[in-house]
Amino acid sequence: MACIRNVTSYQSYPLHQGWELVSTAAGCYQNPAQLEQHAQAWLTASVPGTVIETLQQHHQWNLAHPLNVDSLDWWYRCSFAAVDVVEGTQRVLKLAGLATDATIWLNDQQILATDNMFRSYEVDITALLMEQNTLYIHFHSLQSLLTMKRPRPRWRTRLVEHQQLRWLRTTLLGRMPGWSPPLRPVGPWRTIVLEDRMLFALDQTSLQTTVEDGNGRVSVMFHAQCLLDVIPTHASLILDATEYALTVQKESDTAFTVRGEIEIPAVQLWWPHTHGAQPLYPARVVLHYPTTHAEIDCGKLAFRHIEWLADPLTHFGLRINDVPIFCRGACWTPLDMATLSGTAQEYTMALQLALRAGLNMFRVGGTMVYEDDAFYDLCDKAGILVWQDFMFANMDYPFAKEDFLTNCLQECEQVLTRLQTHACLAIWCGNSEISQQVAMLGLPAEMWHNDFFETTLPVLCQRYSHAPYWSSSPDGGALPFQANAGNAHYQGVGAFLRPLEDARRSEVHFAVECLAFANIPEDKTIDLFIKPEEMAIHHPKWKARVPRDAGAPWDFEDVRDYYLKLLFGLDPLKLRYSDMPRYMDLSRVVPGEVMAAVFAEWRRQRSVNNGGLIWFYRDLWPGAGWGIVDATGYPKASYYYLRRTWLPRACFFSDEGLNGLWVHVTNDQAEVFHAKLQLALYNASGTLMATVTREVRVSPHGGSELHVDALFEQFLDLTYVYRFGPPGYAFAVATLQRKEDAVVVSEAFYFVQGLPTEREINSGLSAQGSLQADGTYTLTVRADKLAQSVAIHTKSYLPEDNYFHLKPHGERVLTLYPLEKSVPLRGYVTALNTSHEVNIQV
Incomplete structure (x- = not known):
């Protein structure tokens, strides 16, 4: 209950x-x-x-x-x-x-x-x-x-x-x-x-909300056993501050049922935070007896309509309140492996970090545990959707054995009862990778699915929830793991070493797992398990924490190294041998560059993709794990790359080859976005060669795409496919500003010949911190020349943004959040294309 x-x-x-x-x-x-x-x-x-x-x-x-x-x-x-x-x-x-x-x-x-x-x-x-x-x-x-x-x-x-x-x-x-x-x-x-229970003992509860034609509906059914020879005379539901009558029906001398179907006109709708507000209605049921009353606190209810975008087998995606939702986020892991839980403060901090990243969906996968109530409450409040697996994964479960089946059904019914009122619950999924596991072993198609996940469990879910049900993740297509049918566990870009273009070529509709890399944490986290004199990458303690698939002759550090060579054209082996600090700096940003490129591709207006969830939000222990946040709760470089791509309002480039360079603007929010878009072109020395500014109007929950050559009204060959001589420009910068106040909302970089690898002796990089009344610092970072992947290093503060590029004579003003009370700001900044550290001045 x-x-x-x-x-x-x-x-x-x-x-x-x-x-x-x-x-x-x-x-x-x-x-x-x-x-x-x-x-x-x-x-x-x-x-x-x-x-x-x-x-x-x-x-x-x-x-x-x-x-x-x-x-x-x-x-x-x-x-x-x-x-x-x-x-x-x-x-x-x-x-x-x-x-x-x-x-x-x-x-x-x-x-x-x-x-x-x-x-x-x-x-x-x-x-x-x-x-x-x-x-x-x-x-x-x-x-x-x-x-x-x-x-x-x-x-x-x-x-x-x-x-x-x-x-x-x-x-x-x-x-x-x-x-x-x-x-x-x-x-x-x-x-x-x-x-100790008095008056009655609840033994069944059902409390569901729906939306029809803009009106909310609450369905109530409570069944209870009488502990005294009396039943309630009447009952009511108090929603927010309004009271609605319920009926009390005597079932026997020792039992009664409370029921009601209530309509709330013009109810306020709950949205993912990227798309709107999260109104929550406190709810309680009051049972009135001749000489007393009892109140049943039902928490907070919300109203939203959620459905499949289309046939999920051919176009997997979600529609909420009649609006298609691009879902982006990660697979949730327990905050503490020793306790499988966390304190209220730890949950709050973890979800605040997710909100800042623009994440709007978590998946609780079938290899984990059903999360604590605090997690789902905070997701409701924050506007973060939850893809909820039941705790079944990969194995051949003995559902034919009656006592095992009964045990599983009682488990699933308890979970559904516990979570039925949560607006954040977006999808119920029967299991993780069972259909894929069977098919990949070459077993016949009739074994890919079973009655428990295909029939029994969906019927049970329908009794308690209006959220969609999906039997197995992944599933759909000629084989259950076909990337362009149903949902996918997409590792084409990633574990299977496909080029970045595969993110489009594979036509992934919804990636419930994707982009698994061995993400290197910050030095302060490495110091928790590797001594300074121990060479991290080569030490057995390091390798023991690098994730791998059992039986595979490679691990996810090999995957990262492959893309290091692909993006930067450098040999990881030689880098590790000759310049380990340089290898570590490049390796930190490689997964982030890949993830940002893939999500920029998936957020295009013409993309068939409707969502992607990174495999692991947070590491299970300190090390180069799959998480974009380390085991202590501190973000890795990939987190920040994704943050800039996941923002509700963002811009990014796409290289369309012979069709030229395009810039895309997205607007997830419910209001028209009136913006100014500035395009700036620079040569290899960082000199500004051309610039143009255009006003852009982006519709609610919409997007826009613009051809860069058309904006400049001339042929530029920025994708450098025609190659009529050396490239005319080295990189382009798109800056998106709100029209009304010129506040920069998003910035994107495109490098004509790929990511630079040269280092400047002096880029004019500087950082100035200013203490604010609330204990945060405002940090202003400037550069005279291009500063690539600017990293802020400070042990006691959490940067609002990090690992960002700065254009020549550019400036970034951001907030540093304290991790401890009253600690002076000390730290330094670096850039990938410079060879020195710059102390933060306060």
Whole structure:
């Protein structure tokens, strides 16, 4: 019932204090009485939390020598007092998440056995509670469970270490070689609460919003068991400040249902933040009794209409409130691998960073975990869409086994109930890569899909949500992974070493995973696991954290090196051998240059693409991981390249070969964009050779494309395909300004003969910081000549923008956000085409 935030006739007592933890050999003890007969070295434990989190707190677990916690049994215990309650109170123990197979005892009596880390469990313990109570939770060795004899799968996947994981409802995190650190989640990873319920006990909830002809509609259905011999006399829904009547129907002497269909005229619509506002309506249901009342807090509701753009098999995309949405973002990962969660502040900071980047969609993939309520609440508030996978990936799950199927259905129904009111939920997806896995192994087409994902799960989703359902990602086409049908996991540009032009040639409609690279973090993050005297790229500790696909003879650092040579024409091997700092500087920006080029291509007006999600928003541990943000939450260079391409209003170039150079302007927002577009052409020495300015009017949720030669009204051969002599220009700069106040909204660079590799002795680069009243700094960066990929290096501040180009005599004014309180600004700036550092002056 997690779509219910609070009930005034309920009293909750979190059991988060006084926990202890001990490990034993697998299967050594079967109950607490046996355990307590032997002296044990108990550790104080964090709950909610995991075994590894507690062991880290006691300095008994580290990545250098990682204990396999799956190989042991783990026991938690806690003593607590129970308060007196009035007659008729139901006392329930609520366990929101136990990883994974566990047995629970209260006061020496077994009360529950669990086998699904994704489910929450409740036990009525009214008759068992005493004045003083002891609770034990026994987590059984996952390794022992995996050795049990079971039928073999019809196919094997290299994704996981053990094929029998398909029988166990637990996360694959920590159990995927080459993907994640070996932190295997075991323990009570979500809250444990004692709840006293009075008047009634809810057992079914359905609360859905829709939009029809501009009017909002709320459908309410609550079913409850009576705890006293009385049902409500009447009920109402209070939405914002307006009260609407609901009906109360007596089902039996001990049960009742509350229902209602409510229409709200001219409701305010919820949008992704790139396209509009996010109005949220506080909602609560009030149940009136003869002498009292109870309020059920339903959180905040929103109204939006979401549907497929067209037939998803042929033109995959989303339409929200009748407007096509270009979705851009990344695949979400847990903020902390040890806890699989984060604090409210950590979630807020992570999503604020995403907002600044122009990201409007996260995918919670099938190899991860269902996220905490705080994540979805913040996505609602921020206007970030969520593509939600159910937690199934790659394996041959035994749905033909009835108890396994029932377990999975209960899991999925709980998730749907919990998340049904969230406006951010854009797509429900049955699984990750199962259809692709089967097809790539050459198995027959009738095995690519199964009834659970094609029939059972979509029917269940329709009961709780109006968001579209998709059975498997990727899927569509002659083969499930065909890039130009359905949705794609596109790594053509990336792992499969295709040229940048492949982003257009492959006709990708929607890339739910794309552009996986080993993204190098900043030096301060590298220093967390590599000592200064250890050569990072060549050290085993570095290589252990470079992601790779199991069984592949290459890793994602090889992919990055391939594009370094493609973009800059330099040999990565020779660079590493002769100039490691130069190699690191170039390698940091290579993925960003590639990502920006691909998304610029996909955002063109004539592109068939409707969205792309980078494979990993954030790293799972410090290193050159897939994330565009490192494991500490600090952005990498790729983040900033994407930010400039993802902005709701942006400009960028496209090289159309014989058709010349074009500049594109996009406007995702609901208002007409009146802008000025300036084009400037420079020669190799940085001298301005020509410039032109045009007023541009871009329609709401629209775009415009302009031929650069047409703007200058002459043939320029900026794409340098005709080659009538040496190129006349070295690079072009497009500057997009708001017409009303000349504020620069976006800037784009095009290099006629590819990215420069030469370095200037002095480019006239300077940086001046000015402290503001709110603790931020305003940083002004200037350059006399072209400054390429200007990087701001400061340990205590987060730059608003970074790794940007500066045109000759250009200036960039940006904000530096403090990461700590009252720390003086110290740092320096560099440019890729200069050979020296420039200190920031304050």
